[in-house]
Amino acid sequence: MIDIDYQSRTPIYAQIVNEIEKCIIHGKLKPDDQMPSIRELASELGINPNTVKKSYSELESKNIIRSVSTKGTFITSKIEEIVQNKIEATLQNVLKEVEELKMLGLSKEEILERIK
Numbered sequence: 001m002i003d004i005d006y007q008s009r010t011p012i013y014a015q016i017v018n019e020i021e022k023c024i025i026h027g028k029l030k031p032d033d034q035m036p037s038i039r040e041l042a043s044e045l046g047i048n049p050n051t052v053k054k055s056y057s058e059l060e061s062k063n064i065i066r067s068v069s070t071k072g073t074f075i076t077s078k079i080e081e082i083v084q085n086k087i088e089a090t091l092q093n094v095l096k097e098v099e100e101l102k103m104l105g106l107s108k109e110e111i112l113e114r115i116k
Helices: 012-025 038-045 049-061 079-103 108-115
Strands: 065-068 072-075
Touching (some): 012 038, 038 049, 079 108
């Protein structure tokens, strides 16, 4: 389910967050699906449980998962909102890259042509 690149410069906790978001967007994880416990996921990935805990905290702050006392951690039912937020974040990254290309001397037309 979660693919971690241990050679990446992206922190492992952020990779976990991104991978879980991708699983939701691609329908591998659905609303109210139960997530593995922190210890289970840490053991599966061969990482420190504190790293998974940090990922889960980040996901909870983004309202992607919710913890239910004594029951576990679950995907929220706000999937459409998650998808829209991911789209907006991705578009913001694209806009920054387009601005960078403009500063390097490419026109809008050249950028669009190269993208096509």
